[in-house]
Amino acid sequence: MFTHLLDDAALAFENDRPEGRSRDLCRRDAAVFLHQANSTPVAFTMAGMEGVWAEDADGRRFMDFQGNTCHNIGFRHPRLIKALKEQLDVLPFASRRFTSEVAVAFAEKLCALWPYGPAKVLLGLSGSDAVEMALKLAYVATGRTRTLAFADSWHGAGLGAVWAGGRSAERAGYPEFAGCHHVRPYWDTPRETTQSVADIERAARLSLDDIARRLDKTGGFAALIAEPVKSAPCVPPAWFWPEVRALCDANGTLLIFDEIPGGLGKTGKMFASEHFAAAPDMTVLGKSLGGAAVGVSAVIARAGLDVAGHMAIGHYTHQKNPLLARAGLETLAIIGDENLVARAAGLGPWYREELARAVAGHPYFATATGIGFLAGVELSPLACPPEQRGYLLKALQLEALRLGVNAGTALGRFLSFSPPLVATPDELARSVEIVDRLRRFPHGA
Numbered sequence: 001m002f003t004h005l006l007d008d009a010a011l012a013f014e015n016d017r018p019e020g021r022s023r024d025l026c027r028r029d030a031a032v033f034l035h036q037a038n039s040t041p042v043a044f045t046m047a048g049m050e051g052v053w054a055e056d057a058d059g060r061r062f063m064d065f066q067g068n069t070c071h072n073i074g075f076r077h078p079r080l081i082k083a084l085k086e087q088l089d090v091l092p093f094a095s096r097r098f099t100s101e102v103a104v105a106f107a108e109k110l111c112a113l114w115p116y117g118p119a120k121v122l123l124g125l126s127g128s129d130a131v132e133m134a135l136k137l138a139y140v141a142t143g144r145t146r147t148l149a150f151a152d153s154w155h156g157a158g159l160g161a162v163w164a165g166g167r168s169a170e171r172a173g174y175p176e177f178a179g180c181h182h183v184r185p186y187w188d189t190p191r192e193t194t195q196s197v198a199d200i201e202r203a204a205r206l207s208l209d210d211i212a213r214r215l216d217k218t219g220g221f222a223a224l225i226a227e228p229v230k231s232a233p234c235v236p237p238a239w240f241w242p243e244v245r246a247l248c249d250a251n252g253t254l255l256i257f258d259e260i261p262g263g264l265g266k267t268g269k270m271f272a273s274e275h276f277a278a279a280p281d282m283t284v285l286g287k288s289l290g291g292a293a294v295g296v297s298a299v300i301a302r303a304g305l306d307v308a309g310h311m312a313i314g315h316y317t318h319q320k321n322p323l324l325a326r327a328g329l330e331t332l333a334i335i336g337d338e339n340l341v342a343r344a345a346g347l348g349p350w351y352r353e354e355l356a357r358a359v360a361g362h363p364y365f366a367t368a369t370g371i372g373f374l375a376g377v378e379l380s381p382l383a384c385p386p387e388q389r390g391y392l393l394k395a396l397q398l399e400a401l402r403l404g405v406n407a408g409t410a411l412g413r414f415l416s417f418s419p420p421l422v423a424t425p426d427e428l429a430r431s432v433e434i435v436d437r438l439r440r441f442p443h444g445a
């Protein structure tokens with residue numbers, strides 16, 4: 001029955017773009033790119049963007065509240081575009097044995113922002129690069145080769161990152177990268193009910209027990225890598241990370257926080273970890289660090305971990321590329337000058353309350369959750385049989401896009417919203433209205 005809803009949503013969507021330019025482009029895309037899960041083939045196009053808005057090849061405008069969490073400063077921020085054009089005119093590249101003013105200034109800025117004491121930095125291009133550099137550093141610093149991460153987590157597509165992360169479907173068929181272990185995640189709440197505070201507490205306790213058991217029994221872990229706040233969004237209780245930190249300390253295991261989607265103000269703090277009284281040994285950043293223009297990532301490590309000078313940990317050709325560094329530096333400046341972190345902290349609770357109001361008595365959604373500008377509405381367990389949830393969620397995601405907002409899906413039960421930190425209350429309200437209108441789907445939303 002719910003497969004039908006997905007067909008209905010797809011038909012309605014297609015009927016709304018009669019020009020067919022998107023369809024043609026998607027056809028050419030599928031013909032020229034190697035096919036791979038989640039990337040090719042695709043059904044949607046982008047041809048323009050500004051602020052929270054994007055436009056497809058048929059000229060249809062929508063708010064992008066998913067944006068792969070790359071757009072904390074919004075799309076095509078004028079200051080960023082100006083800075084990149086200036087940089088292109090002056091120094092778009094530096095050979096690897098040469099540094100530049102902008103690369104050093106960017107690294108200095110990252111160290112100054114990190115709230116956990118003296119730090120040093122490695123730069124990369126993708127989140128996956130940063131994760132792998134952090135793991136390599138952890139191996140060298142501890143002399144150990146095992147890692148711990150949450151089952152069903154994602155830390156990037158590189159061979160090392162894909163094994164360190166916990167999504168088995170994404171690594172099936174590749175040679176095993178030994179030493180990667182996975183534990184029950186803190187967000188593993190029961191799926192047959194909506195998340196209650198008690199469920200969240202219990203899931204976190206079970207996760208902590210699993211970490212404790214694994215660290216004790218198996219021993220010898222170089223690092224535990226995890227998102228401090230799951231970008232689904234799921235937020236663990238305040239006690240969780242301090243207790244994990246204590247376990248890591250007791251076992252000589254480093255704690256790496258992956259803030260690739262959740263950092264840089266998204267949760268209402270510059271670093272999501274600042275919601276918890278637990279300092280990581282390293283933080284990895286990416287995605288929004290490049291201002292939705294280029295790929296930039298970083299490992300920020302406590303200065304005491306500068307112990308691998310004899311190894312080529314992140315010897316990437318473009319690691320200190322001045323153009324990429326300028327994107328990172330300008331993005332950080334924009335976040336600071338426009339008070340975007342405070343904006344997410346200030347508007348986030350209102351946004352969540354509005355979403356909660358929109359889902360009251362909703363046939364599909366039961367609750368709204370989130371922190372800062374990471375928000376989501378959770379499917380009601382009564383909305384459909386559990387095995388149909390995937391179809392229903394995809395149909396609602398597609399219909400939301402037709403109505404004007406690109407949302408994500410997460411953990412098989414959330415429609416997630418990760419608006420740029422520059423989104424206005426009106427734009428946020430518009431997405432709430434779309435959630436409300438989804439209650440009429442498939443009949444004339």
Ligand SMILES: Cc1ncc(COP(=O)(O)O)c(C=O)c1O
Nearest residue numbers: 126127128154155156258260261
């Ligand atoms: C938590 C997390 N870590 C790492 C990555 C990898 O980033 P990238 O795709 O830039 O390599 C992602 C990407 O989705 C992510 O969500």
